[in-house]
Amino acid sequence: MTKLEFANKLEIYLKKQNKDKVIYFILGLVFIIFTFIPQVALFFSESMFGFTSAAFSVFGGLCLGKAWHLKSGTEEHELLINAMDLLSSSKDT
Numbered sequence: 001m002t003k004l005e006f007a008n009k010l011e012i013y014l015k016k017q018n019k020d021k022v023i024y025f026i027l028g029l030v031f032i033i034f035t036f037i038p039q040v041a042l043f044f045s046e047s048m049f050g051f052t053s054a055a056f057s058v059f060g061g062l063c064l065g066k067a068w069h070l071k072s073g074t075e076e077h078e079l080l081i082n083a084m085d086l087l088s089s090s091k092d093t
Contacts, residue, residue, distance in 0.1 A: 003087050010084050017070055024067035031060030 035057040 006087065007084065010080050013080065021067050021070040024063045024070065028060045028063030028065075028067060031056045031063060035060060 035053050
């Protein structure tokens with residue numbers, strides 16, 4: 001694998017992580033809104049989804065927790081960033 005291929009794969013990985021973070025954050029906010037602001041959910045009945053407001057709060061918490069975890073990064077993510085920094089700073093090809 002060349003440095004360019006590695007850099008491209010790292011860039012794709014980072015874009016996917018950012019997209020997943022935004023999706024989980026939005027889903028979490030929607031679930032929390034359904035839980036705590038009943039006027040927003042007037043168009044939807046609880047039986048339509050098959051979940052109670054407690055379930056919505058749990059789903060919201062899980063989604064926000066996943067978004068927070070992606071924000072803080074994983075060990076694999078930090079290692080990839082460090083490897084990219086090493087590759088960009090070296091003059092060798």
